[in-house]
Amino acid sequence: MTGTLPLASAGLLEAAPDAIVAVTADGTIALVNAQTERLFGYARAELLGQSVELLVPEGMRAAHPEHRRRYLHDPRPRPMGGGAHLAARRKDGTEFPAEISLSSIETEAGLLVAAAVRDVTDRVRAEAKFRGLLESAPDAILGIVENGEIALVNAQAERLFGYARAELIGRPIEILVPDRVRGAHAALRRQYFGGPAHRPMGAGMQLSARRKDGTEFPVEISLSALETEEGTMVSAAVRDVTERLEMQAARERLKNQAERERLEARLQQSQRLESLGQLAGGVAHDFNNLLAVMLNYTTFLAEQVAEAAEDDPTGQWEQARKDIAQVLRAGERATELTHQLLAFGRREVVQPRVLTINAVVGEVEQLLLRTLGEHIRLHADLAPDLPPVLADPGQLEQVLVNLAVNARDAMPEGGTLSITTAERVLDDGAHPGLGPGRHVELRVADTGGGIPPEIAERVFEPFFTTKPKGQGTGLGLATVYGIVTQAGGAVTIASTPGAGTTVTVLLPATDEAPPPPSGDTAGTETRDSSGGETILVVEDEDALREVTERILNRHGYTVLTAADGPQAVKVAQDTPGPIDLLLTDVVMPHMLGTELAGRIAEIRPGTAVLYMSGYAQPVLASQGTLDAGVRLVDKPFSAPDLLARVREVLDER
Incomplete structure (x- = not known):
């Protein structure tokens, strides 16, 4: 038999993308096409009349005639991709993976078996690569077909769920679903197959899975649809998020614990300052009585000594007068200290009125410039249309002066002192000690050397100072704290070593309107303090x-x-x-x-x-x-x- 066909059939044969080899019942090659020559490396003449086993790998040649006889016993078409992994052999002895489809052809000379051979080297490599990726994937990978059966499993799925691969293949996916949601899962699966769409990992759903031993664990699942020759397969990547959730819970616990500790520390500081304030107030009360006696009797004595000094200018009375003047100055300084103690302890009686903080800053600005000196620049950024507050203007001025003095001492080489005001609306619980609603913020910031955290925690305590002995009483910021808290506000300090310090004062706004500016009182007569009542x-x-x-x-x-x-x-x-x-x-x-x-x-x-x-x-x-x-x-x-x-x-x- 020669390898000839009608012209039309011969044309189709030569144009076929697969190698076509037709053999007789005894395995003799009767017909080949051009693709067979290219694929196997033989010339057509080298193949015709030869045994088809020439193209079969040596290890498979002995069994090949039996396979051929069985096919001839039932010569039905066998399409390509039947699932069997076959191989073929080239003229140079190299082997390659192949897919082969078989069909029978009735001819005058007898039955021919036509084999269409396709080189699937690239596909096998891709599949091997895919299987390698699948097996090395950190997530469990499951392939599910439309009837819900598991068709594909990787090694991580075996480890994660505790099943061997053979125990999962062909089983319904619901065996990996917790009992409580198993009944609804089938409907959800059918719904997804009806319109499959990519669903990425961590899509916001809190899901759970079930191991072979019945234990459940939280998971994230990504879904994607794969089109295969057998139909749609859904790939499910399953990730155990137990550790992540535990870490998140641990972080949340640590965060809550840190917040509790911060609030407890602030409460303890407030309680400590309150106790110190009560002590300071009690001491100031008794000390004020003593100072009143000392100062007034010293004043009586000063009057008498002054008269004696006038009568005897060359005697010792003039020196005594100077000595008494020093005592009076010391008493006045002690009086200032007692007022600072009372202000810190919130025991000072104040006379608040409705005012705007911007007006207070404007009134005290010249005093601040003199206090700071020429080497420090004063910058004020005052927000317009601030709501008024209810406070003692004299005490607010004292707050500004005390903060300016502290800032000046922090900038011996010069720098900038910034005073800013703004309106702040606080939510409930946003700031310990302050209610929700409108507040006025006063910020005083310097460009000095800053304060270490361990010192910043104590700056509002009375008599605590980092200044050299004799250069500070340690009552400046304590006084600020007392004045602000007595006015219903709060004061905080933020500082970074080398980057300056910012003190922030928050005072509740009031709906009352400030009074109009008072008229000029110049020329008012001084009232006589004498009387006979x-x-x-x-x-x-x-x-x-x-x-x-x-x-x-x-x-x-x-x-x-x-x-x-x-x-x-x-x-x-x-x-x-x-x-x-x-x-x-x-x-x-x-x-x-x-x-x-x-x-x-x-x-x-x-x-x-x-x-x-x-x-x-x-x-x-x-x-x-x-x-x-x-x-x-x-x-x-x-x-x-x-x-x-x-x-x-x-x-x-």
């Missing part, structure tokens, strides 16, 4: 009561005295003449000053009341604010301060 002085400190009596007597007042409330009531009942003014301490044994004022009002209606105290906050004020109608002279007072206040209250009757 009768004043009842009530003070439990003997020395202070005596010096107060002496001051008032020297200026023409009639003075009645009492050591406590019950004694003062008796004096008021027994005195036949009028009592124009009750001048009373606030904190006394047996009866507080406010109780005494109420009793006197019953006995002698119309008697004016003037309180004197260096620690009046617990009984006279609400949140440290002087109640309306209450008149107070602060201890330690000088004679001019006392006389002016007495005259003012008497003239208001």
